[in-house]
Amino acid sequence: MAKVIVGLSGGVDSAIAAYLLKKQGYEVVGAFMRNWDSQLNNDILGNEWHGDICPQEVDYNDAKDVANKLGIKLLRVDFIKEYWDNVFTYFIDEYKKGRTPNPDIMCNKYIKFDSFLKFAKAHGADYIATGHYAKIVHEGDKSKLYKASDDNKDQSYFLSFLNQDQLHDVLFPLANIDKPTVRRIANELKLSIANKKDSTGICFIGERNFKEFLKNYIPATEGKIVDIKTNNVVGKHQGVYYYTIGQRRGLNIGGIKGSDGKSWFVVKKDVKNNILYVACGDDNEYLLCDEVLITDCNYLDDVKLNTFIDCTAKFRYRQKDVNVKIIRNENDTITVKSDTPLKAVTNGQIACFYKKDGQLFASGIIDSIYKDGKKVELN
RNA sequence: UGGGAUAUAGCCAAGCGGUAAGGCACCAGAUUUUGAUUCUGGCAUUCACUGGUUCGAUCCCAGUUAUCCCAG
Helix, strand or coil: CCEEEEECCHHHHHHHHHHHHHCCCEEEEEEECCCCCCCCCCCCCCCCCCCCHHHHHCCCCCHHHHHHHHHHHHEEEEEEHHHHHHHHHHHHHHHHHHCCCHHHHHHHHHHHHHHHHHHHCCCCCCCECCEEEEECEEEECCEEEEEECCCCCHHHHHHCCCCCCHHHHHEECCCCCHHHHHHHHHHHCCCCCCCCCCCCCCCCCECHHHHHHHHCCCCCCCCCEEEECCCCCEEEEHHHHHHHCCCCCCCCCCCCCCCCCCCEEEEEEECCCCCCEEEEEECCHHEEEEEEEEEEEEEEECCEEEEEEEEEEECCCCCCCCHEEEEEEECEEEEEEEEEEECCCCCEEEEEECCCCCCCEEEEEEEECCCCCCCCCCC
């Protein structure tokens, strides 16, 4: 009987993943990970506690309930140092450069499908499993990553930085069922967390007042907000780091003459001069581009060099895929071209590419954007 | 100091005698394993102040205060 260690988070998805595996005849063991310690990591601002028990412990208790109900053993493991070294330092460094990182993608790459995978192997597991909505097809030694059947919950985007070795011994039991079904099964099993709200916020850290949270690690420095079109000062900010390209809320500017009653959006973060550039209107030209350069690429399948490929691209989670042409360059970067304008493509975020059948075959970090052959400066 | 104009929520701004539009901002929810975006809801018992006319005033009249413009 093959042994699977399932990452149990205390939520419904991983609970049902464990249940399904057990039903399929695997020897199932649960494991609860704790990768963030608010005390140790000096996370004071923006951290909301529920009573005198921190959110991570609430989740652990939920995971314990699930394990008891399913009749499986629950292990507990901390990767606090690993998380800090591999995910959080990257996260902060990127923000300091004026970019917008995606910590959860790195968390999957370095923690869940690396540290945790090794931990599971050391505990005799043949496979690890998680409650991700994504599909892996194992063909001999090759593993292909696909979107989940539930297009609404598909999380393949977050797994786009995994490599062949990492995918090899991974199972995603939720590949072919949708969220409503997961909820239904959880209710049938009378799991205490059957109707628990989906968690959001940075994985393992949780929901926060984001700006306050960042202030723990990047001090506030007040500066000007400038209208990129007129160069007029239209407001002030607490630090360009705290904002992201395409952001609307939190700018505190409104009713300025000439804006025609339109909202303002962040279009550029000048870290060096501490100036936040904005433009008004959600359709303003400063947010658009037609070409994107992707670096730090990860190829999950064979991709020929110097050859245009028609595919779809996702530039941010839960955004509609767009038809693009991509080309893998000599230096292993990818150039993306789109016939229709792309809006608010943000450097530091991850772009991933899908074939028509839903296979995620390449991904990388958005480095820079171009319009009409000219680079659009974002920093 | 003459002459003219304007004062409506944090900001733009409609209403010009019948009991305060709209937008931006903000706040709250929804959506969401990043950050955003998006969606829904909330947001002036009160119209610079003080009197007056009127059944009734943000709207008319007088005075006060403030700001702006043109002269000087």
